[in-house]
Amino acid sequence: MRLIAVGRMKASPERDLFERYAGRIRPRLDLTELAESKGSAAEVRRRDATALLACCPANALVIALDEGGATPDSGELSRMLERWTDTGRPLHFLIGGAEGLENRVIDRADATLSLGRLTWPHMLVRGLLAEQLYRAQCISTGHPYHRSARP
Ligand SMILES: C[S@@+](CC[C@H](N)C(=O)[O-])C[C@H]1O[C@@H](n2cnc3c(N)ncnc32)[C@H](O)[C@@H]1O
Numbered sequence: 574m575r576l577i578a579v580g581r582m583k584a585s586p587e588r589d590l591f592e593r594y595a596g597r598i599r600p601r602l603d604l605t606e607l608a609e610s611k612g613s614a615a616e617v618r619r620r621d622a623t624a625l626l627a628c629c630p631a632n633a634l635v636i637a638l639d640e641g642g643a644t645p646d647s648g649e650l651s652r653m654l655e656r657w658t659d660t661g662r663p664l665h666f667l668i669g670g671a672e673g674l675e676n677r678v679i680d681r682a683d684a685t686l687s688l689g690r691l692t693w694p695h696m697l698v699r700g701l702l703a704e705q706l707y708r709a710q711c712i713s714t715g716h717p718y719h720r721s722a723r724p
Pocket residue numbers: 637638639640641667668669670671672673674686687688689690691692693694695698
């Protein structure tokens with residue numbers, strides 16, 4: 574599994590959060606960081622989109638992180654992750670930069686995923702995603718990390 578994200582993360586609490594959970598995911602979640610683009614908002618979105626898409630091979634199953642994407646609960650995400658994994662295609666998760674994702678990225682994506690309607694800082698989204706992927710795997714394997722009080 575690969576995460577492709579705009580921006581280079583310095584040593585920070587956000588980086589610690591990402592590494593804590595990314596290190597627990599199997600197979601590991603590899604990170605590709607892209608340099609922040611410069612220019613107008615539209616140029617930044619276009620350059621980010623070009624760079625993100627260039628990292629996705631034709632056979633990749635692309636999941637774009639976007640506020641307007643699908644909003645599964647953790648159990649549903651667990652089942653989605655199982656289905657994506659079962660395709661045998663390499664999973665590529667994409668996180669945009671400060672200007673968000675151009676429509677080209679959404680159009681290429683096989684799925685979109687929202688972490689809620691609130692806009693999160695893109696560096697924090699990495700850690701949130703890694704935690705949810707780890708949680709999804711724990712649900713699939715019955716690991717007690719995930720506790721659900723709901724049916
Ligand atoms: C700071 S946000 C960009 C906000 C931008 N104004 C927009 O409308 O997309 C940077 C990136 O973080 C991710 N992101 C932020 N909040 C998110 C959320 N609630 N769900 C999923 N992804 C999110 C998306 O990939 C987004 O492109």
